[in-house]
Amino acid sequence: MVGEEPEWVCYNTWGAHLPECPDGFDLSIGADAFKEVLKTYGGPTALSDWEQLAAALRPLTKGVMGLPSAAVRNDPGVLLTLGLKYPLPLLRVLRDATKITAPFDLDKLGVKDSFLKNYLDLLAFLLQGLPADQTLTAVVAYMVEDFYRPNAVMEYPKGGSGSLAKALSRAIEKNGGTVHTRAPVASVLVEEGRATGVTLESKSSKKASPSSSNNSNNHDGAVIANSNSGRIVRARKGVVSNADLYGTFKLVPPGLEGCSAFDAERAQLLGGAVDSNEEESVPLCKSFMHLHLAIKEDAYPGLREMIAPNAAGAGTRAEATREKNVNSPPSSSDSVAVRPLPPQWTVVDSWEGSIDAPGKVVVVSMPTLLDASMAPTGYHIIHAYAAGNEPFDVWEQFDTKQPKNEAGVSSNSDGGGDGNDASYRQNPAYEALKKERAEPLWRAIERRLPLIRQPGVCSVVQIGTPLTHKRFLRRYRGNYGPAIAAGNSAGLQFPGVETPLPGYYRCGDSTTSGIGVPAVASSGAQCANALLTVWEQLEMNAKIKM
Ligand SMILES: Cc1cc2nc3c(=O)[nH]c(=O)nc-3n(C[C@H](O)[C@H](O)[C@H](O)COP(=O)(O)OP(=O)(O)OC[C@H]3O[C@@H](n4cnc5c(N)ncnc54)[C@H](O)[C@@H]3O)c2cc1C
Numbered sequence: 001m002v003g004e005e006p007e008w009v010c011y012n013t014w015g016a017h018l019p020e021c022p023d024g025f026d027l028s029i030g031a032d033a034f035k036e037v038l039k040t041y042g043g044p045t046a047l048s049d050w051e052q053l054a055a056a057l058r059p060l061t062k063g064v065m066g067l068p069s070a071a072v073r074n075d076p077g078v079l080l081t082l083g084l085k086y087p088l089p090l091l092r093v094l095r096d097a098t099k100i101t102a103p104f105d106l107d108k109l110g111v112k113d114s115f116l117k118n119y120l121d122l123l124a125f126l127l128q129g130l131p132a133d134q135t136l137t138a139v140v141a142y143m144v145e146d147f148y149r150p151n152a153v154m155e156y157p158k159g160g161s162g163s164l165a166k167a168l169s170r171a172i173e174k175n176g177g178t179v180h181t182r183a184p185v186a187s188v189l190v191e192e193g194r195a196t197g198v199t200l201e202s203k204s205s206k207k208a209s210p211s212s213s214n215n216s217n218n219h220d221g222a223v224i225a226n227s228n229s230g231r232i233v234r235a236r237k238g239v240v241s242n243a244d245l246y247g248t249f250k251l252v253p254p255g256l257e258g259c260s261a262f263d264a265e266r267a268q269l270l271g272g273a274v275d276s277n278e279e280e281s282v283p284l285c286k287s288f289m290h291l292h293l294a295i296k297e298d299a300y301p302g303l304r305e306m307i308a309p310n311a312a313g314a315g316t317r318a319e320a321t322r323e324k325n326v327n328s329p330p331s332s333s334d335s336v337a338v339r340p341l342p343p344q345w346t347v348v349d350s351w352e353g354s355i356d357a358p359g360k361v362v363v364v365s366m367p368t369l370l371d372a373s374m375a376p377t378g379y380h381i382i383h384a385y386a387a388g389n390e391p392f393d394v395w396e397q398f399d400t401k402q403p404k405n406e407a408g409v410s411s412n413s414d415g416g417g418d419g420n421d422a423s424y425r426q427n428p429a430y431e432a433l434k435k436e437r438a439e440p441l442w443r444a445i446e447r448r449l450p451l452i453r454q455p456g457v458c459s460v461v462q463i464g465t466p467l468t469h470k471r472f473l474r475r476y477r478g479n480y481g482p483a484i485a486a487g488n489s490a491g492l493q494f495p496g497v498e499t500p501l502p503g504y505y506r507c508g509d510s511t512t513s514g515i516g517v518p519a520v521a522s523s524g525a526q527c528a529n530a531l532l533t534v535w536e537q538l539e540m541n542a543k544i545k546m
Contacts, residue, residue, distance in 0.1 A: 001070065001544045002171035006163035009370045010153040010320035015345030017447045018122075020115055023329040024447060026342050029154065031147040036326040038116060046113040053109050053116075057141040058148065060100050063092030064138055065145065068546050069522030070529070074496055077534035081541065100138035103486035118351045125355045126346070126363070128514045129285035129388040134485035139514050153320040156343070156370045164517070184474075186230050188239055188251045188504060193258020195504035197234035198251075235503065237531050242508035242524070245269065245282060245495070246476035252501060261500035269495060282492060283485075285388040285515070286356060287395075287478030290464030291441035293382040294375060299457050300449065303380070306341045307369055339448075343369040347444035356389045359440030363387060364448070379459070382449075384441040388515075392466045392477040394437070398424035399467060422471055434463040481509040497527040505530060 017024035020041040027033055031054070038046040066089025071081045082090050093100070104124070106117055117132075123143055124132040132140060146152060157163045169179045189197040241248040249266045252259060271281045297303050329339060347362045355361065368380040375381045400423055424430050441463075445452050452458065466478035484492050494511050507527035512519045529537050 002168065003174070004167040004171040006157035006159060006167045008155040009158050009315060010155055010317045011343055011370055012153045012320045013342050014154070015342040015448065017345065017347045017444075018119075019348060019350050021328075022447075024345065025329070026327040026340075028326065029147070029152050033326050034147055038113075040326070040328070042115040043113045046116050049111045049113045049116050053111055054144055054148070056109055057137070057144045060096050060137065060141045061145040063089045063096060064100065064142065065089075067093060070525040070544065070546055071537075071541055072522075072526050073529040073534070073537060074498065074526065077537070080534050081529070081537055085541075085546075100136065100141065101486070102137050104132050104135050104137045104140040106132060114351075118348075121355050122346070122348060122361065125361060125388070127516060128519075129356070129480050130483055130485060131355045134483075134488075136486040136513055151317065153317055156367065158371050158373070160367065160371075160374060180233075183231075185241075185251060187253065188241075189232060189234070190252060190256050190259060190501070194502045195235065195239040195252075197232055198239055200231040200233065202230040238503045238505050240505045240507060240527055240531075242506070242520075243510075244475045244479060244508070245482055245510035247474060248499070248506045248510065252504070259501055262504070265495070265500050283483040284477065285480035285483045286358075287390045287392050287466030287480065288388070288464065288469045289359070289386040289390045289437055289441060289466075290462075290468065291382075291384040291438050291445070292460070292462040292464070293384075293445070293452070293458045294460035295380050295382065295452070295458055297378050297380060299459075300451060302338065303449075305338045307380075308340075341366060341369060341448055343367070345444075345448060347447055349440075349443075358389050358391065359386055359437070360389060361386065362440055362444035364441075364444050382445060382452075384445050386441060388480040390437070390466055390478075392470075392479075394433070395466045395478075398427060398430045398433075399470075400424055422467075424467060430465075434465055437465070438463045481515045484513065486513070497523060497530050 012028045012030075013026050014029075015024050015026045016037075018041070025037065025040075027037060035047060035050065038050055067082060067086055071085065072078065073081055104120075106120065111117055111120070120140065121132045124130060124135040124140060127143060128135055128139060159166075172179055184201045185198045186201045187199050188195050189199055241251060243251065249270060252262060254263055254266065269282050295303070297307075327340075344363065344365045347364070348360060350360070353360065362384055363386075364382065364384045366380060366382050367374045442453060464472075469475065469478035482494065484494055494513055495506065497505055497507055497511055499506055505527050507520070507523040509515050509520050509523075511527075512523040528540075532540060
């Protein structure tokens with residue numbers, strides 16, 4: 001769409017270690033492979049339940065999938081951008097609106113089999129951080145439709161997720177824009193009740209040459225000026241924040257003249273909870289535990305044999321779609337004892353308790369199986385993470401607050417990162433807690449690499465906590481996005497891309513249900529549309545061939 005993208009490595013297999021099959025199976029994506037899983041591990045009604053569910057949900061996706069998110073806008077202009085161009089899908093969506101916006105109700109849809117119920121709960125949680133019954137039916141329907149997509153594969157950006165950012169950055173620059181990194185925003189500049197730019201943290205202003213002029217024009221026309229409190233970047237059209245929900249509010253100090261509507265929305269969404277996760281604020285998904293390892297191929301007995309078959313199943317789309325099946329672990333009578341490692345595997349020890357219980361769902365990735373350039377020759381990297389299930393409360397005791405800046409905003413901004421202050425890392429109690437709470441991650445890796453903790457195998461071991469997550473990603477309490485349940489009784493909704501402060505816009509996972517790059521990208525497109533007139537958007541949509 002933007003004329004730039006990373007190089008993709010396609011693959012189609014991931015491993016699953018579930019309570020019904022602790023030794024795990026390797027599953028190719030696609031409906032046929034999933035039906036095999038249901039036959040093997042589900043109860044007597046698992047397959048028929050699935051077929052009935054797919055038959056009920058698939059028609060709902062026809063409308064949703066026929067409407068490109070880049071055509072959506074939040075004003076009556078949508079009649080032109082969507083209505084004229086995509087009348088049939090739009091009519092379908094309007095007809096099915098109550099069904100697709102309802103919470104996904106497995107019982108109502110006739111799903112009785114407990115394996116299938118738990119599996120769908122797991123998928124919903126992996127995709128959006130909430131159990132299935134709190135997820136929009138549209139999101140689950142989309143997920144089910146994905147099972148039936150012909151030649152579907154998973155894609156890994158060669159070079160890691162940074163190459164996604166690099167591709168976006170290339171697209172911005174080739175269209176005359178400028179990208180500044182390591183330039184934290186201290187606050188949004190508000191003049192006469194309108195967001196007119198941003199003030200960068202003063203640290204970066206030190207880098208500006210003292211003899212340079214006070215004002216300069218950027219490539220994209222934004223005016224950059226130096227002030228005592230930090231560099232100011234003036235907006236031509238508007239200021240867009242993809243910081244998390246708290247970060248976006250925190251950048252505008254409360255009580256500014258002309259900002260009462262913005263403050264009212266702040267109070268409605270955050271309640272009094274500007275500095276803590278009080279109950280009246282929008283509920284947030286929990287944070288993460290991470291375990292990063294580097295292993296030397298020679299140091300792990302048999303690793304070379306386990307990864308060799310992988311090369312055949314990943315690469316181009318054609319290579320990745322060549323074989324579709326389910327592989328169970330080799331039995332003791334099998335002559336081939338070597339079990340190929342999948343690039344990714346998910347581990348759930350027990351279905352007991354809620355799906356977001358600490359350490360319950362762990363995902364392990366071994367990106368070097370897809371892209372050897374991710375580590376020096378002869379080495380592999382492993383990242384195990386517990387997504388959206390690690391409570392921040394456990395770690396709060398080590399959180400170090402930073403002094404407030406001139407705008408009265410804590411420069412760690414509890415959603416705007418905590419700068420470089422990570423003195424808690426020297427605390428032995430923090431180290432001990434890290435080790436304790438990383439246990440489920442180690443165990444998840446051991447499902448496929450039982451010798452991983454043997455001395456000499458790992459040359460790097462790094463454990464990340466919610467504090468790491470908060471510090472690196474500048475997210476309030478290291479959160480994984482708002483946990484706004486579909487059909488919640490409080491009537492909470494995701495905030496729109498336009499804020500009540502004129503000129504201030506937002507996008508990203510605080511504005512969209514469905515965590516992850518696709519949902520976030522579609523919120524970005526909708527935010528861009530909010531900055532364009534209908535005619536400009538139509539022109540842009542034609543340019544990106546929609
Ligand atoms: C371990 C892990 C694995 C994941 N796997 C997948 C996956 O396989 N597929 C998928 O689709 N999704 C995945 N996700 C989710 C996906 O990464 C997120 O949903 C997505 O990155 C959210 O994008 P965002 O732009 O809304 O927020 P973010 O990615 O959090 O970006 C916000 C940016 O704003 C910056 N920022 C905040 N405050 C300021 C400030 N004051 N000044 C300047 N900059 C600021 C932050 O530094 C950050 O770079 C994964 C997430 C994690 C953590």
